[in-house]
Amino acid sequence: MRTKEQHTREKIINCALRIFAKEGFFKTTVADIAQATGIAKGTLYLYFKDKASLYVSVIEEHFKVGIDYLHEVEKESMTSTKKLKKIADEWIDTMIQLKSSFFMFSMENINLSSKIMKAVKPIMNFRLKEMIDIIAKIIEQGIAKKEFRKIEPHVAALHYLNTIRTGFFVNFIVPKKQIDKNEILELFFNGLKRRR
Amino acid sequence: MRTKEQHTREKIINCALRIFAKEGFFKTTVADIAQATGIAKGTLYLYFKDKASLYVSVIEEHFKVGIDYLHEVEKESMTSTKKLKKIADEWIDTMIQLKSSFFMFSMENINLSSKIMKAVKPIMNFRLKEMIDIIAKIIEQGIAKKEFRKIEPHVAALHYLNTIRTGFFVNFIVPKKQIDKNEILELFFNGLKRRR
Amino acid sequence: MRTKEQHTREKIINCALRIFAKEGFFKTTVADIAQATGIAKGTLYLYFKDKASLYVSVIEEHFKVGIDYLHEVEKESMTSTKKLKKIADEWIDTMIQLKSSFFMFSMENINLSSKIMKAVKPIMNFRLKEMIDIIAKIIEQGIAKKEFRKIEPHVAALHYLNTIRTGFFVNFIVPKKQIDKNEILELFFNGLKRRR
Amino acid sequence: MRTKEQHTREKIINCALRIFAKEGFFKTTVADIAQATGIAKGTLYLYFKDKASLYVSVIEEHFKVGIDYLHEVEKESMTSTKKLKKIADEWIDTMIQLKSSFFMFSMENINLSSKIMKAVKPIMNFRLKEMIDIIAKIIEQGIAKKEFRKIEPHVAALHYLNTIRTGFFVNFIVPKKQIDKNEILELFFNGLKRRR
DNA sequence: AATGAATGAGTGTTCATTCAT
DNA sequence: TATGAATGAACACTCATTCAT
Numbered sequence: 001m002r003t004k005e006q007h008t009r010e011k012i013i014n015c016a017l018r019i020f021a022k023e024g025f026f027k028t029t030v031a032d033i034a035q036a037t038g039i040a041k042g043t044l045y046l047y048f049k050d051k052a053s054l055y056v057s058v059i060e061e062h063f064k065v066g067i068d069y070l071h072e073v074e075k076e077s078m079t080s081t082k083k084l085k086k087i088a089d090e091w092i093d094t095m096i097q098l099k100s101s102f103f104m105f106s107m108e109n110i111n112l113s114s115k116i117m118k119a120v121k122p123i124m125n126f127r128l129k130e131m132i133d134i135i136a137k138i139i140e141q142g143i144a145k146k147e148f149r150k151i152e153p154h155v156a157a158l159h160y161l162n163t164i165r166t167g168f169f170v171n172f173i174v175p176k177k178q179i180d181k182n183e184i185l186e187l188f189f190n191g192l193k194r195r196r
Numbered sequence: 197m198r199t200k201e202q203h204t205r206e207k208i209i210n211c212a213l214r215i216f217a218k219e220g221f222f223k224t225t226v227a228d229i230a231q232a233t234g235i236a237k238g239t240l241y242l243y244f245k246d247k248a249s250l251y252v253s254v255i256e257e258h259f260k261v262g263i264d265y266l267h268e269v270e271k272e273s274m275t276s277t278k279k280l281k282k283i284a285d286e287w288i289d290t291m292i293q294l295k296s297s298f299f300m301f302s303m304e305n306i307n308l309s310s311k312i313m314k315a316v317k318p319i320m321n322f323r324l325k326e327m328i329d330i331i332a333k334i335i336e337q338g339i340a341k342k343e344f345r346k347i348e349p350h351v352a353a354l355h356y357l358n359t360i361r362t363g364f365f366v367n368f369i370v371p372k373k374q375i376d377k378n379e380i381l382e383l384f385f386n387g388l389k390r391r392r
Numbered sequence: 393m394r395t396k397e398q399h400t401r402e403k404i405i406n407c408a409l410r411i412f413a414k415e416g417f418f419k420t421t422v423a424d425i426a427q428a429t430g431i432a433k434g435t436l437y438l439y440f441k442d443k444a445s446l447y448v449s450v451i452e453e454h455f456k457v458g459i460d461y462l463h464e465v466e467k468e469s470m471t472s473t474k475k476l477k478k479i480a481d482e483w484i485d486t487m488i489q490l491k492s493s494f495f496m497f498s499m500e501n502i503n504l505s506s507k508i509m510k511a512v513k514p515i516m517n518f519r520l521k522e523m524i525d526i527i528a529k530i531i532e533q534g535i536a537k538k539e540f541r542k543i544e545p546h547v548a549a550l551h552y553l554n555t556i557r558t559g560f561f562v563n564f565i566v567p568k569k570q571i572d573k574n575e576i577l578e579l580f581f582n583g584l585k586r587r588r
Numbered sequence: 589m590r591t592k593e594q595h596t597r598e599k600i601i602n603c604a605l606r607i608f609a610k611e612g613f614f615k616t617t618v619a620d621i622a623q624a625t626g627i628a629k630g631t632l633y634l635y636f637k638d639k640a641s642l643y644v645s646v647i648e649e650h651f652k653v654g655i656d657y658l659h660e661v662e663k664e665s666m667t668s669t670k671k672l673k674k675i676a677d678e679w680i681d682t683m684i685q686l687k688s689s690f691f692m693f694s695m696e697n698i699n700l701s702s703k704i705m706k707a708v709k710p711i712m713n714f715r716l717k718e719m720i721d722i723i724a725k726i727i728e729q730g731i732a733k734k735e736f737r738k739i740e741p742h743v744a745a746l747h748y749l750n751t752i753r754t755g756f757f758v759n760f761i762v763p764k765k766q767i768d769k770n771e772i773l774e775l776f777f778n779g780l781k782r783r784r
Numbered sequence: 785a786a787t788g789a790a791t792g793a794g795t796g797t798t799c800a801t802t803c804a805t
Numbered sequence: 806t807a808t809g810a811a812t813g814a815a816c817a818c819t820c821a822t823t824c825a826t
Contacts, residue, residue: 004810005810008810024222025222026220026221026222026223027222029794029795029796030795030796030797031795031796039811039812040811040812040813041796041797041812041813042797042798042799042811042812042813042814043810043811043812045796045797045798046809046810046811050796050797051795051796051797125368151383152379155379155380155383156383158362158366158380159359159362159380159383159384161362162358162359162361162362162380163355163358165358166354166355166358169354169358170351170354172321173321173324173325173328173354183348183351184351184354184355187347187351187352187355187387187388188387189387190345190386190387190388190389191383191384191386191387191388192386200785201785204785225819225820225821226820226821226822227820227821235786235787236786236787236788237787237788237821237822238786238787238788238789238822238823238824239785239786239787239788241821241822241823242785242786246821246822247821247822397806400806416614417614418612418613418614418615419614421798421799421800422799422800422801423799423800431807431808432807432808432809433800433801433808433809434801434802434803434807434808434809434810435806435807435808435809437800437801437802438806438807442800442801443800443801517760543775544771547771547772547775548775550754550758550772551751551754551772551775551776553754554750554751554753554754554772555747555750557750558746558747558750561746561750562743562746564713565713565716565717565720565746575740575743576743576746576747579739579743579744579747579779579780580779581779582737582778582779582780582781583775583776583777583778583779583780583781584778592789593789596789617815617816617817618816618817618818619816619817627790627791628790628791628792629791629792629817629818630790630791630792630793630818630819630820631789631790631791633817633818633819634788634789634790638817638818639817639818786826787824787825787826788824788825788826789823789824789825789826790822790823790824790825791820791821791822791823791824792819792820792821792822793819793820793821794818794819794820795817795818795819796816796817796818797815797816797817798814798815798816798817799812799813799814799815800812800813800814801811801812801813802810802811802812803808803809803810803811803812804808804809804810804811805807805808805809805810
């Protein structure tokens with residue numbers, strides 16, 4: 001059973017996610033988030049110590065959802081290729097909807113020297129490694145089943161995330177609309193294929 | 197011949213680049229830039245309308261340098277693979293030095309909805325396309341010479357830029373040196389290779 | 393018989409006294425007092441209209457205790473000198489324990505122009521006069537019994553309170569530890585003594 | 589020659605003194621001080637790090653003026669009694685004008701546990717001791733000249749400062765003019781007198 | 785052209801107070 | 806009676822921008 005408190009907390013995180021994603025940390029005001037959530041500014045501080053903690057919580061939640069999804073798909077009975085396609089499709093769509101690659105692949109900020117980022121960095125790093133591990137596991141299974149050639153699975157996993165990012169940006173940058181994410185994914189899978 | 201004005205302008209841009217790269221747009225204060233440049237805050241406004249324009253100028257300059265380098269390498273007589281490796285090496289090193297992937301590959305910000313980004317976006321988009329065109333040209337040459345299989349060169353070019361980005365982040369994310377940029381790049385090139 | 397209501401009220405006042413004394417009016421939060429009392433913030437408002445009224449009540453109670461004590465000692469059968477010594481000892485100890493000269497002699501705040509102080513001022517004034525009257529009575533008795541020379545008893549009473557204050561502060565300000573309150577009191581009593 | 593900067597700084601301190609004295613630290617807003625000084629809020633921060641530093645500066649300045657005055661009077665050729673009377677008269681008048689005993693004798697706050705007071709405390713303590721030393725010196729001279737009996741001069745000095753305070757409060761507490769500052773002071777001096 | 789003191793709009797955060805339960 | 810979540814007014818402080826010199 002969900003208490004009201006948890007509900008409000010989640011509501012704030014969800015609204016904050018959308019705004020942080022669109023505006024970034026600094027342009028986002030606490031007032032914006034409160035208004036979007038339909039609560040008073042002060043109320044937000046009952047749930048989060050300060051703006052930075054909220055940001056960290058949003059990232060943590062966002063990663064959690066992502067990692068849960070990875071686990072879920074990993075357990076399904078499909079070829080590794082299909083699993084990776086499914087995940088990529090889902091995530092690219094999510095990013096398109098949010099209009100932001102946001103945290104999940106926003107490793108940019110990792111180098112910002114501000115206080116906030118110093119707090120976010122270890123969390124992101126830890127979670128990112130978790131993600132990479134799960135993806136690497138899927139890739140290992142694919143190697144075992146001869147779907148892929150023998151490659152270092154962690155390297156391939158990182159490259160996979162990179163490919164998803166490209167799949168998102170292709171919508172904004174490359175003009176011809178006929179290009180779609182499948183073309184980019186094909187590029188990735190080709191790199192993994194066994195040479196005939 | 198370079199006037200003093202041009203000299204000051206360039207000096208500001210160079211100092212601003214370093215600070216913007218490290219701190220990001222919002223954390224960077226006009227005072228920081230002025231101090232780093234060794235001029236007064238007010239002076240900065242003689243050269244740039246406002247902080248946002250300075251940011252735009254910094255990006256433009258940064259892209260210009262990048263595009264010039266691309267043109268230069270493109271003209272050299274090497275295999276396309278070697279050209280792309282050379283560029284990737286150079287850029288990853290630059291990013292490591294700046295401790296930031298900064299603009300060049302910071303397509304993230306492209307979706308930020310703030311005023312500044314609205315000004316930056318078309319410029320970045322335009323320049324990014326210019327970059328992609330040159331890289332696509334190199335890839336096309338590779339396809340012609342049977343180095344690469346037949347793929348959409350613009351898509352591959354975007355994927356190439358993302359891969360460079362990943363090659364940079366590997367240093368921060370996966371601390372164990374078992375994964376390095378070359379492994380990531382190799383995976384990318386493999387995706388382009390013809391199947392035997 | 394004491395109702396539960398009265399009990400809670402008194403408990404709040406006692407806790408508030410300690411906190412107000414240590415932190416002052418503004419640094420003390422209603423939440424602090426509620427927590428120290430072991431009640432909810434809202435409950436406090438069932439007993440006191442607002443923070444200022446609580447403050448006023450605390451002062452009133454504090455004065456009441458002081459005045460009751462004065463009456464009590466006044467009735468005892470001792471020389472006036474002994475009565476005054478007894479009172480001074482008791483009060484200096486209390487202040488040292490509270491680590492604050494607090495209200496009793498904190499006429500400072502009397503000049504603060506804030507709303508709260510406007511409410512507190514007449515109460516403090518009234519009660520202070522009551523105190524001074526009782527002390528003056530003790531002094532008058534001393535004069536009658538030739539313990540003291542003829543002086544205006546109200547003036548002497550005020551000076552007596554002043555002396556107690558000095559007795560407290562001497563602990564914090566004058567470095568040599570060998571000085572104690574008795575030395576200060578001696579200074580006071582000497583002023584009252586008849587010249588031989 | 590006084591620079592403009594020094595002038596503004598002093599102006600801020602003077603205005604702040606009046607407001608802090610009347611309202612206390614917490615009720616005083618930075619906006620109030622800025623407005624009274626005739627400058628913008630931001631300008632104030634060019635001269636003082638924050639509200640607390642301004643407060644500290646105000647206290648320091650206030651003590652400086654007081655200590656300078658003590659030194660000045662101490663050097664004059666009068667009896668010690670006359671010196672102490674002169675100082676008391678001057679200070680009580682100043683306090684009446686400021687409508688606040690403010691810092692000089694506001695030893696109350698010395699026990700407040702807030703951050704600000706933690707910064708102020710050592711400064712006040714140090715300056716207070718300086719004051720007490722000068723007054724003690726005057727008292728010692730009085731003892732040497734047989735004006736006063738043998739008493740611990742530092743204790744007497746502290747008591748003297750408290751008496752001045754009382755001399756000020758008499759105006760607020762006992763409205764009927766039957767008690768005035770001179771009566772209180774006389775009582776103090778009597779305590780110092782040698783018994784015939 | 786260059787300065788840097790002055791500005792004031794904008795923001796994060798606190799906390800006394802209320803009110804539905 | 807008691808609660809404590811919710812409120813929002815109030816305030817300290819920052820910083821891009823201006824302008825008199």
